[in-house]
Amino acid sequence: MTIRPLRKAVFPVAGLGTRLLPATKTMPKEMLTVVDRPLIQYAVDEAREAGIEQLIFVTGRGKSSLVDYFDRGFELEATMERAGKSLSALKGSRTTPGDLISVRQQQPLGLGHAVWCARHIVGDEPFAVLLPDDLMVGGALRQMVEAYNRVGGNIVCAEEVAPEKTASYGIVTPGETDGNLTEVKGLVEKPKPEVAPSRLGVIGRYILQPEVMTILDTKETGAGGEIQLTDAMAKLIGKQPFHAVKVDAVRHDCGDKTGFVLANLAIALDSDELGPRVRAFLAGR
Ligand code: UTP
Numbered sequence: 001m002t003i004r005p006l007r008k009a010v011f012p013v014a015g016l017g018t019r020l021l022p023a024t025k026t027m028p029k030e031m032l033t034v035v036d037r038p039l040i041q042y043a044v045d046e047a048r049e050a051g052i053e054q055l056i057f058v059t060g061r062g063k064s065s066l067v068d069y070f071d072r073g074f075e076l077e078a079t080m081e082r083a084g085k086s087l088s089a090l091k092g093s094r095t096t097p098g099d100l101i102s103v104r105q106q107q108p109l110g111l112g113h114a115v116w117c118a119r120h121i122v123g124d125e126p127f128a129v130l131l132p133d134d135l136m137v138g139g140a141l142r143q144m145v146e147a148y149n150r151v152g153g154n155i156v157c158a159e160e161v162a163p164e165k166t167a168s169y170g171i172v173t174p175g176e177t178d179g180n181l182t183e184v185k186g187l188v189e190k191p192k193p194e195v196a197p198s199r200l201g202v203i204g205r206y207i208l209q210p211e212v213m214t215i216l217d218t219k220e221t222g223a224g225g226e227i228q229l230t231d232a233m234a235k236l237i238g239k240q241p242f243h244a245v246k247v248d249a250v251r252h253d254c255g256d257k258t259g260f261v262l263a264n265l266a267i268a269l270d271s272d273e274l275g276p277r278v279r280a281f282l283a284g285r
Contacts, residue, residue: 003152009128012114014060014105043132050141110226116216131204138249153241161201169201170230184242189230
């Protein structure tokens with residue numbers, strides 16, 4: 001089996017973010033700030049650290065600021081330079097021309113549909129998918145790439161979820177386990193706890209083979225009437241290697257208000273600059 005190098009990453013950022021309303025009424029969820037950077041930059045930084053060269057944003061209406069964010073802030077930079085201010089504050093917020101491509105998902109028909117919208121840019125190559133609302137601290141995609149370079153095929157990032165939470169995740173039917181890798185024998189989208197095949201839940205990082213796009217072409221709908229990535233991935237099982245990997249990283253689910261607040265707290269507490277004051281504030285409550 002030849003393992004083709006991973007160069008491209010798709011960022012599906014066309015969702016409506018209704019759980020974070022009203023903040024997301026006019027502001028994309030992925031532009032909300034965790035401490036000092038928008039959510040999208042954490043995901044882009046993680047992809048770059050994993051060796052990704054081409055960033056593909058699947059955006060929707062009202063989401064142009066995500067692409068603008070990674071442009072050169074020409075007036076801003078010139079003004080800062082004139083004022084003798086360091087441009088280091090802008091670190092990571094610019095891409096090299098040509099490295100970022102965006103396509104539109106014209107209607108939010110589901111994660112599978114969002115990924116399918118990137119099919120022409122992905123072409124005949126393996127690709128990563130990163131959902132920026134799962135903020136991962138600790139190089140999750142890099143660890144997945146290490147696993148991919150050993151076993152190839154398709155890889156989902158997974159973690160043990162609470163028994164009552166299976167209906168919020170794609171759940172793995174596990175085969176053999178070897179270290180942090182578990183063979184994927186089946187995938188079920190959002191099963192109720194009583195029918196879930198395990199507690200191994202898929203979280204927002206994937207490495208996929210391009211054949212998944214052909215399956216997504218059928219636009220079959222699944223749970224919630226949406227075109228589900230999980231259902232398309234499930235059809236690759238048995239045809240291509242398929243593994244779940246548990247990574248050594250911390251996940252913050254920023255898709256809802258509590259997770260978003262906790263991510264801000266955790267990252268602020270870990271910061272040399274902000275940690276002491278935040279800790280003192282919390283100690284006084
Ligand atoms: P979510 O399930 O969190 O949906 O999508 P959402 O619309 O963003 O948020 P809520 O549930 O209304 O609060 C998971 C990821 O898939 C993307 C989202 O942008 C997010 O990164 N997505 C989802 C799309 O790009 N298109 C879709 O049609 C659905």
